[in-house]
Amino acid sequence: MTIFTKNSRIDDIVDENYNLLPVINRLGIKLGNKDLKIDKVCSIQGIDTNFALLIINTFNNEQYFPEPALRSFSPIMIINYLKRTHTYYLDYLIPHIDFLLSNLIKSSKSNKKQLELVEKFYKKYKQELLLHINEEEEKVFPYVLALTNNTRTDKYSIHAFEKEHTNVEEKLNDLKRLLIRYIQPIYDEYICNEFLSALYRFEKDISNHARIEDKILIPQIIKIERGVNE
Amino acid sequence: MNNIIYIIHKSEIISKGISCILQERYNCSVKNYHNAEELIKNEQKTIHKQAIILIEEIISSQETFQIFIRNNPTLSMLKIIASERDANDTGNYDSISIMNTESEFLRIVNDLFVFDRKESGSSEGLTKRETEVLKLVASGFSNKEIADKLFISTHTVISHRKNITEKLDIKSISGLTVYAMINNIVNPASLSGLDLI
Numbered sequence: 001m002t003i004f005t006k007n008s009r010i011d012d013i014v015d016e017n018y019n020l021l022p023v024i025n026r027l028g029i030k031l032g033n034k035d036l037k038i039d040k041v042c043s044i045q046g047i048d049t050n051f052a053l054l055i056i057n058t059f060n061n062e063q064y065f066p067e068p069a070l071r072s073f074s075p076i077m078i079i080n081y082l083k084r085t086h087t088y089y090l091d092y093l094i095p096h097i098d099f100l101l102s103n104l105i106k107s108s109k110s111n112k113k114q115l116e117l118v119e120k121f122y123k124k125y126k127q128e129l130l131l132h133i134n135e136e137e138e139k140v141f142p143y144v145l146a147l148t149n150n151t152r153t154d155k156y157s158i159h160a161f162e163k164e165h166t167n168v169e170e171k172l173n174d175l176k177r178l179l180i181r182y183i184q185p186i187y188d189e190y191i192c193n194e195f196l197s198a199l200y201r202f203e204k205d206i207s208n209h210a211r212i213e214d215k216i217l218i219p220q221i222i223k224i225e226r227g228v229n230e
Numbered sequence: 231m232n233n234i235i236y237i238i239h240k241s242e243i244i245s246k247g248i249s250c251i252l253q254e255r256y257n258c259s260v261k262n263y264h265n266a267e268e269l270i271k272n273e274q275k276t277i278h279k280q281a282i283i284l285i286e287e288i289i290s291s292q293e294t295f296q297i298f299i300r301n302n303p304t305l306s307m308l309k310i311i312a313s314e315r316d317a318n319d320t321g322n323y324d325s326i327s328i329m330n331t332e333s334e335f336l337r338i339v340n341d342l343f344v345f346d347r348k349e350s351g352s353s354e355g356l357t358k359r360e361t362e363v364l365k366l367v368a369s370g371f372s373n374k375e376i377a378d379k380l381f382i383s384t385h386t387v388i389s390h391r392k393n394i395t396e397k398l399d400i401k402s403i404s405g406l407t408v409y410a411m412i413n414n415i416v417n418p419a420s421l422s423g424l425d426l427i
Contacts, residue, residue, distance in 0.1 A: 117408045124404055167402070174405030177398070182412055 001061040004053055006039035013038070013056060019201060023059045026084040027052045051077060059208050070216045075148055075224075078217050079141050085209050086133050093202055094126065100195040107188035114183050118175070125171040132168055136213075144217070147224050169210065172203050234278045238263045238285040239310060244328060248284060248310075251332055252339070266295040282306045282339075287325065299417070303369035304362065304379075307417050308339065324417060355397060361415055363390040367403060368410035 004013055010033065013020055024031075029052065033041045042049040051073055057064050070078075101122060105115045176199050179192065235258050239245045242262075249260040263269040266289050279302075287309045289295060299307060309325035326335050356364065359380075366376040373391075377384045400406050410416040 114412050117411055121404055121408050170401040171405065174400045174402050174408075177400055178405065178408055178412075181399075182409055 001063070003057050003061065003064060004038070006049060006053070007037050009035055009037055010041060011035060013060075017060050019204065020056060020060060022088055022205070023056055026081060026088060027055060028084075048073075048077065051081075055081060055212075058212075065211070065215070067215060067219075070212070071220055075144050075217060075220050078212065078220075079144055082209065082213065082217070083137070083141065085205075086137060089133065089202075089206075090130075093198070093205070094129075097122075097195070097198050097202065098126075100191065100198055104187055104191045104195050107191050108186050110186050111184075115187065118178060118183060121171075121178070122175060125168075125175065128171070129168055144221055147221065169203070169207060172199065172206070175199060176203070234258065234281045235260045236263065236269055236273070236277075236281060236283045237261070238266055238269055238283065238289055240264055240286060240289075244310070248335075251335065255336055265289060266292055266298070270294065270298050277302065277305070279304045280306070282308070284308050284310055284326075287311050300369075303371075303416065304365055306414070324414070356394065360390050360394050360397075363387060364394055364406060364410055365415050367391065367394075368407040368416040 002012075002016055010024070010029070010031065013024070028047050029038075029041060029045060033044070036044075038052065039049045041047075042052055050069075054066070054070055054073075058066075058070070101119060105112060105119060108115055176196065179196060185192070235249075235252055237245045237248055237260060239248075239262075245262040249262060252258060252260055263272075266285070269283075283299075283305055285295070285307060290307065290309050299305060307324075311325050311327040326338050330338075362380060363376060366379060371379070373384050373387045377387045380387075394406070395401050398406070398409060400409055407416065
């Protein structure tokens with residue numbers, strides 16, 4: 001697997017894995033920079049090149065996850081990236097999946113019962129996911145920012161938050177599994193493919209997202225909490 | 231096959247007709263009732279765990295019966311629909327119409343005998359016991375409650391659940407519930423199942 005460097009062009013990165021496009025967006029990197037190398041593009045747009053490369057490489061390559069390097073960045077930078085990811089989910093990806101599912105159900109001319117069960121399952125999953133994202137935005141992130149400013153007001157601790165991620169990912173896996181194995185295929189196959197593709201993309205993205213939260217942000221916070229308590 | 235089948239229908243002619251078809255084809259006992267209260271009163275304590283109930287649609291929506299089904303989730307249920315509605319086509323396995331042909335009817339009923347199928351006749355190579363556990367999981371019972379109902383230990387229940395998850399590759403309870411509903415292991419029409427998802 002390629003590890004991108006300062007000398008990689010945006011083209012090289014996207015050619016290798018076009019699923020990196022949203023990642024590039026979230027870092028704040030815009031397209032249309034001709035064929036400049038990434039460090040040039042980042043410096044023009046005021047983005048930290050090393051951070052950008054770390055995020056891009058960890059997303060592209062599951063085996064690549066240099067924790068010390070990642071933890072060396074300020075939690076604020078990490079949170080900004082995570083917040084942008086939430087925006088991507090809330091403003092684009094989740095509504096997109098909603099739309100595809102609704103089309104899938106409409107495309108079924110005969111018995112819709114099974115797909116309606118799937119829809120029920122998806123809605124419950126979505127509800128849990130939105131709640132989780134909301135808690136991160138309303139509680140966790142502000143808490144982290146307060147910690148880094150030394151303006152911590154309440155007795156919140158990061159430990160409460162840690163275990164949430166597995167449940168959410170489980171259901172996404174189940175959703176895929178149900179469609180691939182068990183649901184009667186009485187719907188438009190092309191629409192189903194689109195829906196499944198979107199689910200796969202979402203799964204990969206959110207798993208990456210969770211990895212950064214669990215392995216980078218939370219340890220950083222625990223460290224700061226310990227520092228503050230001493 | 232040693233299933234006991236209960237038919238609850240106001241019409242004796244329909245009850246007896248269905249009873250006749252079933253007994254020709256399966257080795258089973260059939261008991262007829264005119265209404266749900268009679269069945270519940272007589273069979274409350276003795277009803278076989280894996281009995282099948284064929285019930286006139288209107289009666290099935292009565293609250294007493296709904297509660298009865300919820301308290302006995304291992305029972306299978308099939309609604310009998312009146313003649314004005316279209317005969318049931320494939321995919322809808324929770325009801326039959328009296329306008330269905332005999333073979334359509336038998337095909338649908340056949341799926342209800344899931345507990346009697348041996349080896350991998352049950353879905354996805356789930357054993358009979360695993361299917362029973364799945365049914366209870368999908369009905370919302372805790373491990374302890376399942377253990378009590380099946381007279382096994384909680385440890386065994388957990389072990390069964392691990393196997394089920396591994397065979398199906400479905401991890402969440404809601405996911406298992408959807409699977410169970412699709413495969414008629416749990417009645418899609420039962421309230422408890424729908425709430426869980």
